[in-house]
Amino acid sequence: MTEQTDNNVLSPDTDGPLLQVHGLDVTYGRSRMRGGDVKAVRGVDLTMGRGETVGLVGESGSGKSTIGSAVLGLVPTTGGTITFDGVDITHSTRADRRLLARRMQVVFQDPYGSMNPAHTIGDTLAEALRYNLGLSGDEIRERVLRALDDVGLPPGAARRYPAAFSGGQRQRIAIARALVMEPEFVVCDEAVSALDLSVQAQVLNLLARLKQTRGLSYLFISHDLSVVRYLSNTIVVLYAGRVVERGPAALVADSPAHPYTRALLASAPVPDPVAQRLRQAERRLAAAATPATGRVSEGCAFAPRCPFAQETCWSTQPELVEHDGVAVACHRRDEIAAGAALPGHATAGAA
Numbered sequence: 403m404t405e406q407t408d409n410n411v412l413s414p415d416t417d418g419p420l421l422q423v424h425g426l427d428v429t430y431g432r433s434r435m436r437g438g439d440v441k442a443v444r445g446v447d448l449t450m451g452r453g454e455t456v457g458l459v460g461e462s463g464s465g466k467s468t469i470g471s472a473v474l475g476l477v478p479t480t481g482g483t484i485t486f487d488g489v490d491i492t493h494s495t496r497a498d499r500r501l502l503a504r505r506m507q508v509v510f511q512d513p514y515g516s517m518n519p520a521h522t523i524g525d526t527l528a529e530a531l532r533y534n535l536g537l538s539g540d541e542i543r544e545r546v547l548r549a550l551d552d553v554g555l556p557p558g559a560a561r562r563y564p565a566a567f568s569g570g571q572r573q574r575i576a577i578a579r580a581l582v583m584e585p586e587f588v589v590c591d592e593a594v595s596a597l598d599l600s601v602q603a604q605v606l607n608l609l610a611r612l613k614q615t616r617g618l619s620y621l622f623i624s625h626d627l628s629v630v631r632y633l634s635n636t637i638v639v640l641y642a643g644r645v646v647e648r649g650p651a652a653l654v655a656d657s658p659a660h661p662y663t664r665a666l667l668a669s670a671p672v673p674d675p676v677a678q679r680l681r682q683a684e685r686r687l688a689a690a691a692t693p694a695t696g697r698v699s700e701g702c703a704f705a706p707r708c709p710f711a712q713e714t715c716w717s718t719q720p721e722l723v724e725h726d727g728v729a730v731a732c733h734r735r736d737e738i739a740a741g742a743a744l745p746g747h748a749t750a751g752a753a
């Protein structure tokens with residue numbers, strides 16, 4: 403492997419992956435509320451090719467946003483490396499981050515919170531450009547109108563204020579704000595989570611289309627496995643700051659191997675009422691099989707909630723092991739795949 407030594411964040415290294423996160427650790431300092439350090443992310447590895455979407459999924463507090471923020475340079479890392487297009491950006495300077503803003507952008511869940519209600523949409527979109535690029539007024543206008551057009555908003559939207567738009571339209575504006583920089587890589591952090599299902603589908607379609615037309619790569623973060631499944635090539639499942647499953651989206655989302663991913667799938671709403679009832683039954687079964695002790699696991703963090711947990715699971719941290727293209731951190735992977743019965747519930751399916 404050849405190391406890129408010149409640290410120019412704008413120089414592309416088109417051979418390697420676009421983004422590579424290796425052994426990422428992020429620990430938040432002592433908080434008065436929680437009374438100790440929070441190890442939010444531990445030893446996370448992920449690789450993203452150009453034009454690829456990697457989906458990060460896991461329940462609230464699993465470390466998804468922290469990974470996105472670390473990649474964007476918004477939180478300091480405590481271990482590991484982040485490489486973007488062949489350049490190590492783990493400890494990049496402010497100046498480098500300003501340059502990187504031309505290549506990496508972010509779309510958050512609540513765009514209204516980050517928009518100045520007194521600024522027109524045109525001003526909001528032009529703001530980032532004024533600070534980051536030496537473009538002329540005409541060029542700025544052109545980029546703003548093109549971005550609005552790309553997200554399906556009329557040119558007149560530029561003259562209006564955030565309050566004039568619906569939630570779905572504001573999310574489109576947030577996407578346009580990322581697009582004006584003409585980035586290659588966009589972190590979408592719960593970007594559709596606050597929207598109604600029908601609007602959510604429209605915005606997901608828009609993101610899918612932009613991926614094609616603008617050649618974007620997304621780090622797509624959501625607590626909802628079905629949303630992540632829709633856009634992702636690769637899915638990374640996080641539990642308590644660690645990767646528990648990682649692989650091709652279809653495999654991870656449709657036939658999950660890790661008990662936690664299985665629980666995520668079971669908790670996703672499904673339109674088919676029969677499938678819905680089956681999943682509810684599976685969920686009750688899992689809940690019944692989960693020991694309600696206050697015991698702390700020194701091994702797998704999921705052990706206290708896992709219907710398959712055995713002594714090893716409580717005592718030893720499972721390694722992430724790749725098999726047939728899917729990496730899973732579970733001591734009992736093979737037995738579960740072979741249809742291991744839930745302890746004490748071998749015939750509960752008949753209940």
Ligand SMILES: Nc1ncnc2c1ncn2[C@@H]1O[C@H](COP(=O)(O)OP(=O)(O)O)[C@@H](O)[C@H]1O
Nearest residue numbers: 430433440442461462463464465466467468469
């Ligand atoms: N600024 C912060 N200071 C201290 N703890 C934080 C901070 N941000 C997040 N955390 C903690 O880090 C863990 C992961 O949080 P986060 O990355 O936001 O998870 P997610 O996006 O998956 O909901 C949680 O335990 C959360 O409480």
Ligand SMILES: [Mg+2]
Nearest residue numbers: 466467468592
């Ligand atoms: Mg989050």
